Each structure stands twice: as structure tokens, then as C-alpha cells.
Amino acid sequence: MIRPALDWGDVISFQDYDKLLALVSNSLIAGAVLGIVGGLIGIFIMQRDMAFAVHGVSELSFAGAAAALLFGGSVVAGSLAGAVAAALLIGLLGSRARDRNSIVGVLMPFGLGLGILFLSLYEGRSANRFSLLTGQIISVTTPDLGWLIGISVAVLVALVLVWNPLRFDSLDPDSAAARGVPSTAISMLFMLLMGLVVAVAVHIIGALLVMALLVTPAAAAMKVVHGPLSVPLLSALFGFVSAVGGILLAIAGTLPVSPYITSISFLIYVVCRVIAWSRDRAVRGRTQRALNPAE
Template structure:
């Protein structure tokens, strides 16, 4: 009897993980989400290299917490959630820039503000009396909640981020890889840092809407970290990072369509598998006397 119950429970659990019985009908419901995922993959892949090079994964998580608080506040007040997340992200970027002007102060400033943002977000969600799915989605992502106005907002944010990165790409990359040499060459390293934090805040605000506040690192950090395992070129890395982010985001969405659980486990799993494969490839290709972690060559961008 217990064996039969266990088998039934296992079957029910796997049905929740993936079920392609009505896949065609469900796929039509996530048209906007697929476009939003592609935009997020593009932005995450491009900015991820700078996040890893500047050692800012912790900052991404900190900004995500305040973006979550902004989105939760907007949900409570009945206003646009994207706008709320955007305000929270930009505020976090400004605060991190002000409180952590020196590199060694960044982590402590982020560590102070991150639990505060998470606490505010939890408070706002506790006061919210609407659908539970809206609460859960801010933390773990939503798959069918991207409507046309939200998609338009995400597209505008993505365009701003891509244009900003295109304009700042060369000096920002130089300043990220070797700030001392960049400053000596006349690159405005100090001015670039707060500008980049603002661009990062916009990217995080996008990510929170799709994959949730808890797992933004899977798109803004993991693809770039994987790309840097298999290439040391500052030109190849962003291309690979973008491809990996797109595969993780769109592939995760397509897998999540046939399930009743949030999108984030699928996106994070695909992203992590890509990272593991890249680590394996790097290990197989690396001679015994070669450093394990390749870094882009500064001379190629000077």
C-alpha cells in the first residue's frame, strides 16, 4: 500500500515538473514572455562580463533585493510593478555608489543595505492582499504575467542598457580589467563607476520581472563566468556570454511552459549546466602549467 502511494506521489510530482500534454496551447500564452526572455538574455550576456571583471556579483544580489522591495511597494500601492522595481534598483545603485565609494567598502555597504531591502519587500508583500501568485512571482519569477505594456517597458530598458554599453564599451572594459593602467591612460575611471552602477541597476530591474529577485545571478553572472572559462578574448567572451544567457533564458522558458512550478528552477539549471560544461571544456583544454581562470587580455583593447 505504501509503495503504491509513494509511486503515485512521485508521478504527481513529476507531472508538476514537466508535462507536454497541452504544450501547443500553453506555448501561445507565453509569446510575450519569450520576447522578454530574449531581451533579458541579451542584456544579461552583455553586461555579465563587466560584472565578473569588476567583481560585482554581490552587488547584483544587493540591487536585486532593493529592486524586489520597490516592486513589492508598487504591488501594494497598485501602481506599475516594473516602475517600482526600476526605482528600487536605481536607488540601490546610487546608495552603493555613495556608501561604497572605495572598492573595499562596497561589500560592507551592500551587506548593510541588502537585508534592509529584503525586509522591506517582505513587509510590503505581507501587507498586500491580492493574488498570492503576484507575491511569489517577485521572488521566483513569472512566466505568463508579461503583458504588452510590461513588454514595452522591458524593451525600452533593454534599449537604454544596450546603447549605454555600446557607448561605454571600450573605456569601461579597460577600466574594469586594469583600472590603474586605464587611469594612467586618461580613462575617467571614477566617473565610469557610478554610470556603470546605474546601468547595472536597470539590468537588475529587468531581471527581477522575469526570474525573480532571488535568482538574478543565474542570468547576470553565470553565463559570463562560463564564457570566461573557455575564452580569454574580450571580444569572444561577450558573444559567448550572450549566447549562453539566451539559451538559459529562452530554453528555461520553453521547459517551464509544460510545468506548474515557477520558471526560475529551469533557467538556473540550464545556466548551471552550461557553466559545468564550460569548466569541463576548460579543464580538458588547459595544459598543466596554464592558469585555471583565463582573463581577457588588456593589450587587445588598448
């Protein structure tokens, strides 16, 4: 009998699941915090049309992490340095959307190429190199966990403090500037916060797929709710479910953590789109019946 090329038992198995769960407690905590913070900051990423910039920052974060891996430094510190440098550069040079997209388009291949160069020179374990691109479920050590939680909490506190002016500037920058909101300072602060969250996301989910936690949850939430409180709360919930759910599934599998996280995040988005489509169709039907009662 010919054995099938793909045996699902090799992909996912819940044997000794409780023992494996204890080994990834750090990743679960970091994923939960990242999912919440990523969902919240993702609202402003969507409102400011900066989803493309997230990917650009992640590539420089990847290059910084790869350099740290090559030269024996802290991968978290290298990732932070690359992400913050990219975020500030985009913020300084890309004041307009067209300029910003051009700068991101230049930075992305440069950061990816630089990161690949560093990884090709690295002679250590191949798993360490692969994890920078796609994430690794056991990559979060106890010292790293402290840094990741500290960064996430700092970003969350900063978001809460500037929430109203940032929201005003994101939705109507011209009116915000006319009302005295320091748009340049707000934009630079937001880019810095986004760079910090991207650096944390790269450490969990990898450089190639950070948008699954920084863009997709917010995009999904904005399809089904519209209130100033309901949107961030639902986005944070979606980010939490995607990150923690993905890690819990990855424990039982042999694949990297990122496919599980991205799949859950995408499914949530698809469900939200279907709900929004059904609701809009029902509204159009009621409107047509009201306008044409004789039909």
C-alpha cells in the first residue's frame, strides 16, 4: 500500500499536549499581549492608510535581528533598532502618502536583502535563521519575555495618553491641524510606537507575516462595527484570539507558528466580511421596499 505524501498525523497531533503546553508559556503570554496591542494600534494603521508601511518596517526589523544573530548580540535589541530606524525614516521623509509609499518600496528590498546577507553569513542553527522570517514557538526566552512585555505595555500606555488627538489626526488631519493638534509630532510618535510593536511581532510571528496581527484584526473589526469604543475592543479581541489560538494549535503541530496565526486571523476577516455583506444586503432590501411599497 502506497503511503500518502501528506499524513495529517505528522502535521498536527495532541499527544503529550499538556507537557508541551508548559514549554511555551512565555510565548503564550507574549502572544496574548502582542495580539491586544497589535489590534489596538492596527486601528490607526488602517485609518492612516499605512498597512504597506508595516511591511517596510518589518523588513528593516528583520535585517536588524539578522545582524544581531550574526554578530552575537541580542536579537530583540537588533530587531528594535531596525524597526525604530525604519519607522523614524519613513516618518521623517514620507509626510505625504505618495512619498511614504515610495520610501517603503525602497526600504523593503534593501532590508530584506541585507537580512538575507547576514543570515547567509551566519553559521549557527538553521532554525534560528528560519524563525526570523516565519516565527518560532519556543523563541521567547524568559529574559526576552520581560523586554517584550515592557515594550508592549509602554506602547499601550502611550496609545491611551494620545488616543484622542491621534484619532482626530488620523480621521481628519486638516481639521486637526487647524484646531492646534501637533500633527508632525503625533505622526512621529505614532511611527515610533508602530516600529516598537512591529519589532515585537517579528520576534513572535516572523518578519514576513506581521500584518496578520497588526492589520487584519483591525480590518476585520471595522467591517462589522463602527463605534469609537467597539472597534478597538473588537480589534484587540481578534488579535488576542489569532495570536493565542495560533500558538495553541502550533503546540500540537510540526509547522511554524505563523501559518496557524495567519489562518485564524484570515478566517476571522472572512467571517466579518460575510457578516458585513449580509447586513448591507438586508439594508438595501429594506430601502428598496420602502421606496417601492407597491412591488
